[in-house]
């Protein structure tokens with residue numbers, strides 16, 4: 001079955017055609033990163049405007065690149081949450097109308113679930129049960145996937161998402177936007193120093209908190225500025241990155257040990273971070289656990305992962321109703 | 337020509353189906369801010385009631401606003417998805433003109449006024465001729481209320497006011513224009529009819545023969561907060 005996927009939850013307008021939930025036939029992305037860069041973060045109204053302007057073009061391109069017409073598509077899947085409401089509504093409304101006009105079934109997809117399925121596209125023999133850490137500018141979620149459509153959230157961030165913290169710290173340090181890649185690059189030139197905060201207030205839970213770390217960096221920057229000292233940008237970047245990675249690894253691999261996990265995944269935009277990937281590979285190898293993470297182009301938001309998740313969801317639960325709303329703060333309950 | 341008309345710019349979403357000059361189906365539903373999710377299901381229902389398969393449609397007409405940005409985008413996204421998948425043309429219609437056209441039996445000036453907050457209004461001015469067609473005297477714009485009132489003081493004919501802004505500023509408008517300002521009862525006059533959007537779309541298509549599938553965008557009429565701040569260099 002060919003699935004047309006549509007993604008508009010944040011700042012990437014995406015359309016893709018995926019075969020049987022595993023094989024990418026096309027994966028088209030119109031990034032708005034440059035548009036938002038001057039504002040130092042995603043501006044929801046601008047994002048929604050751009051999604052509407054781009055959606056037909058990316059959809060046409062995805063079908064063309066896949067060499068198929070809408071007639072050959074078996075299912076139209078679109079992200080219905082979580083994400084920015086304005087953007088979500090554009091993709092969701094467009095996808096429903098496409099399905100209605102072409103008399104195809106429609107399926108709403110949980111964006112977090114889609115991030116997990118990015119791994120299924122890259123690794124054809126991958127199957128649940130598994131543990132997945134999804135880290136991006138919008139989320140930090142540690143999820144146990146028992147089977148297709150069966151999830152348990154073990155932990156999530158109580159404040160900033162990991163990627164969000166990267167962006168904000170990068171901004172404070174005067175690096176570029178989006179912050180992740182720039183911070184990582186700066187960190188390579190520096191040495192991680194002493195811990196930014198002494199105690200892990202959420203120790204023993206699977207939840208995350210990054211605002212304390214972020215504030216600690218900001219405070220240090222202020223102290224350097226007050227004393228008119230040169231800012232050790234690279235060292236601060238390295239220190240911050242190391243501590244974020246340490247927390248992510250601690251939560252994930254404690255869950256691996258406690259739940260007897262055999263397969264662990266990384267997904268989301270921050271999964272592109274080299275230090276995090278290295279850390280995961282190292283910890284997984286030490287436990288003889290299988291570790292997968294998507295190629296870089298499938299880490300960021302994209303529509304292929306939405307099509308894949310839509311396929312598996314449709315196999316299990318059938319189509320979604322045409323009056324399905326958008327869920328800006330969607331929990332995993334939708335899929336149960 | 338079988339035309340689907342839809343508008344989601346205002347707190348009531350409207351869907352209508354016409355066949356040539358005949359209205360076949362019309363329905364309105366309240367849409368909450370950030371909603372509009374029921375519109376595709378409503379279109380599905382309208383088609384079933386009339387007994388049309390989606391492929392029977394020849395044209396999609398959609399309200400471009402002004403109004404709720406999110407609402408307008410929902411309508412346009414639906415219209416684009418339908419027109420694209422059916423391989424039929426799309427035309428955009430001014431929501432203000434659709435509001436004005438929803439008042440048959442008023443030959444003269446019609447001024448829809450929508451509240452755009454902070455003392456600003458979305459407005460336009462239309463003249464309904466005796467043959468029933470419309471002339472747009474002033475296109476849709478956003479302006480402060482006093483500016484609108486000053487402009488209307490120069491008109492010699494009575495003006496019919498419509499829309500939530502007309503109700504909100506009824507006192508100010510009446511004080512300035514006296515008996516030349518005419519208001520109707522609440523409710524119906526503040527709502528767009530899907531059938532009228534379809535009729536206006538059909539007229540538009542017959543006049544210009546353009547397909548706006550790729551070019552039709554919302555009538556935002558103002559820049560975003562972020563753009564304004566950026567423009568000021570803040």
Ligand SMILES: [Zn+2]
Nearest residue numbers: 111136138301
């Ligand atoms: Zn994401």
